[in-house]
Each structure stands twice: as C-alpha cells, then as structure tokens.
Amino acid sequence: MWKTALKPRWIAGLVFAIVVSGVFVLLSQWQFGRSVQPEVPVSPATEETKALTETLEPGHFFPGSVSDQMVSAEGTYDPAKQVLVPGRLKDGKTGYWVVSAFAVKGAPVLTGVAASPQTWIPVARGWVSDPEDAVAPPPGTVDLTGRLIPSESPLPETAPEAGHASAVSVAELINYWDVSSYPGFVAATAEMVDGTDVSAAAVSGDLKPLNIGPQPPAQKVNWLNLFYSLEWVVFAGFALFIWWRLVKDDYRRGLEEDLDDDAHDDAPPTPPSSATSEQLQQKVKP
Structure with a gap:
C-alpha cells in the first residue's frame, strides 16, 4: 500500500x-x-470618581454593580486601628498589605447594640515587604480617593498573630476594631492632607502603592x-x-x-x- x-x-x-x-x-x-472571551468589556464608568456615601450603604450587602468603582471620602484615620495582611504579592515578592480603619465623615450611622458612633471603612493603604516598614496613617482630616472592592473572606481555621489579619475581611476586622463598617474596603490611590498627597503613590518610602486596576468581568463559556x-x-x-x-x-x-x-x-x-x-x-x- x-x-x-x-x-x-x-x-x-x-x-x-x-x-x-x-x-x-x-x-x-x-x-x-x-468561547472564553468576556462578553462585556471593562466599564469606563468605574474610573469616574464618585462619593463613597452616595455609592455604598453601610449595613447592607455589597452590590456587584459598584465593585471596582473609584470613590472619594473625607474622614480621619485611627492609628490604633491598623493591621497587616500577609501573603500579598507585588513585583514577584511576598509581603503585607497595610490596612487602616478610616472614619467616614457624613456616613450614615448604624443602630444597634454593637453599633459604633461613627461608620468606618477599611483602607488598604499600601504594601510593605517587612512588618517593621509599616508606617502609621496620616493624621488629621484626609481626603481619600481609591478603588472600592468587595470584602474578602477570612481564611478558615487561621488564628492571625496580634496586629495581623488573615484577609481584608470586614467581618474579621470589625471584631478587631469594634466598629461599624461599610461592607467593603478601599484600595487607596490618593490621600490628600491640606492639599498635599501623602499616599504611598506620591511619597517615596518603604510603603509601596497597590496599583489595583479595574478587574475584567468574569469569563463565561x-x-x-x-x-x-x-x-x-x-x-x-x-x-x-x-x-x-x-x-x-x-x-x-x-x-x-x-x-x-x-x-x-x-x-x-x-x-x-x-x-x-x-x-x-x-x-x-x-
């Protein structure tokens, strides 16, 4: 043949x-x-900065429609309410996110036995390679701008050491800080104090900016x-x-x-x- x-x-x-x-x-x-391309491109509307108090309500579930939205808020940090979240990558290196509690001015105040006089939101201010490099948040009134992100889930069967958290989980952080909180967190891009940006993106130092961009929609088959x-x-x-x-x-x-x-x-x-x-x-x- x-x-x-x-x-x-x-x-x-x-x-x-x-x-x-x-x-x-x-x-x-x-x-x-x-067959695996996202049907809907990233919405440019998420890059238009909106007021946090008009975008998300505390005490409610986090709606997917506001995920990745750029928001702004005025308020103050509490240096006593800051944790490190380990296992975070940046430029191929493993380090920590520095997460601080931010009291939002003009936010609705929740009611209830465990409610606090102010409503807070966790802010991921930056990344450090060593816990000793984590600096305190800026004092005074801060005009915050950043990307709004849903709360993460805490790691099961994990007991973080003092000053650490297993994830940027609102359910976990409100127990550490004993505060009322929004159902999400902000990845900071700017922190204006008296007209000067003092965020990790504007000031050189050990605290590095996160640079979290908009996430593409989930792929559908x-x-x-x-x-x-x-x-x-x-x-x-x-x-x-x-x-x-x-x-x-x-x-x-x-x-x-x-x-x-x-x-x-x-x-x-x-x-x-x-x-x-x-x-x-x-x-x-x-």
Missing part, C-alpha cells in the same frame, strides 16, 4: 489534505478563543463556539481520513487488476468447435 501512497498524485493529495486540516485546526483555535471548535477538529481529521480512504481504494483496484491479469494468463486454450474440425477434415481428403 505504501507504493500506492507514494504515487505523485497521492503525495500531492496528502499535501492538500494537510493544508486543509491545518486551516481547520486554526479555525478551531479561533472558535475556542471566542460560550458553549456554541466551543462546539464549533470541536467540530473543526473533527473536520481536520476527516480530511486526512478521506485521503487515506482514496489511497486504499486505489490500492484495492490495483490488486483486482493484477488478479484479473493473472487469471487470464493461466486460463487453458479454447478447443476448436465441431464445425471447424469438419472443415479441416474435408480439406485433408484427397
């Missing part, structure tokens, strides 16, 4: 089948890429495109199968022709008919 496959026309057919299969594989990759990608793979295999099938049929036809030729060569000579024999006898009579 290899002799049949090595005929010039079948070699050309194989090259054609490989080219067609390659095109089908590329189409499969394209369809697969489309488009099952129709995924089905098409699998279909193109089947077509690629079918193109090669057709070539193999044609070669096999040509090989079988060659075998049949060889058998027919052999059968014709081995057949006995045909005896003369009776009429022909009588004619020969008459010719030999004197």
Whole structure:
C-alpha cells in the first residue's frame, strides 16, 4: 500500500489534505478563543470618581454593580486601628498589605447594640515587604480617593498573630476594631492632607502603592463556539481520513487488476468447435 501512497498524485493529495486540516485546526483555535472571551468589556464608568456615601450603604450587602468603582471620602484615620495582611504579592515578592480603619465623615450611622458612633471603612493603604516598614496613617482630616472592592473572606481555621489579619475581611476586622463598617474596603490611590498627597503613590518610602486596576468581568463559556471548535477538529481529521480512504481504494483496484491479469494468463486454450474440425477434415481428403 505504501507504493500506492507514494504515487505523485497521492503525495500531492496528502499535501492538500494537510493544508486543509491545518486551516481547520486554526479555525478551531479561533472558535475556542471566542468561547472564553468576556462578553462585556471593562466599564469606563468605574474610573469616574464618585462619593463613597452616595455609592455604598453601610449595613447592607455589597452590590456587584459598584465593585471596582473609584470613590472619594473625607474622614480621619485611627492609628490604633491598623493591621497587616500577609501573603500579598507585588513585583514577584511576598509581603503585607497595610490596612487602616478610616472614619467616614457624613456616613450614615448604624443602630444597634454593637453599633459604633461613627461608620468606618477599611483602607488598604499600601504594601510593605517587612512588618517593621509599616508606617502609621496620616493624621488629621484626609481626603481619600481609591478603588472600592468587595470584602474578602477570612481564611478558615487561621488564628492571625496580634496586629495581623488573615484577609481584608470586614467581618474579621470589625471584631478587631469594634466598629461599624461599610461592607467593603478601599484600595487607596490618593490621600490628600491640606492639599498635599501623602499616599504611598506620591511619597517615596518603604510603603509601596497597590496599583489595583479595574478587574475584567468574569469569563463565561460560550458553549456554541466551543462546539464549533470541536467540530473543526473533527473536520481536520476527516480530511486526512478521506485521503487515506482514496489511497486504499486505489490500492484495492490495483490488486483486482493484477488478479484479473493473472487469471487470464493461466486460463487453458479454447478447443476448436465441431464445425471447424469438419472443415479441416474435408480439406485433408484427397
């Protein structure tokens, strides 16, 4: 069968089948890429800074519509209410987020037995590689700007050491600080005090800015495109199968022709008919 496959026309057919299969594989990759692309791009509205008090309400669930929203708020930090969250990466290094409690001016005050006189929000002010590098938050009234992020979940079966937290979890931090809080936290981008930005992004030092950008929407699988990608793979295999099938049929036809030729060569000579024999006898009579 290899002799049949090595005929010039079948070699050309194989090259054609490989080219067609390659095109089908590329189409499969394209369809697969489309099957996992986010359908909705990052909204530019999240980059427009809005007042925190008009964006999120304390005492309620965090709505997904305000996630990643840039917000601003006026208030004060409490240097006694600051924790370090370990296991945070920056530029390939593992360090700590410095998270401070920020009392929001003009925020609604919650009611209840455990409610505090002010409403607070955790602020991730920056990143440090060593706990000793964590500095106290700026004193006085601060005009805060940052990205609003949903509360993280605390790590189960984890008992952080003093001055540390397992995550930027509002449920965990309000127990440390004994305050009422918004259901999320802010990753600071600017901290203005008397018209001067004193945040980690503006002041060089051991405290590094987080630089958290807007997160793209969760990817959804488009099952129709995924089905098409699998279909193109089947077509690629079918193109090669057709070539193999044609070669096999040509090989079988060659075998049949060889058998027919052999059968014709081995057949006995045909005896003369009776009429022909009588004619020969008459010719030999004197």
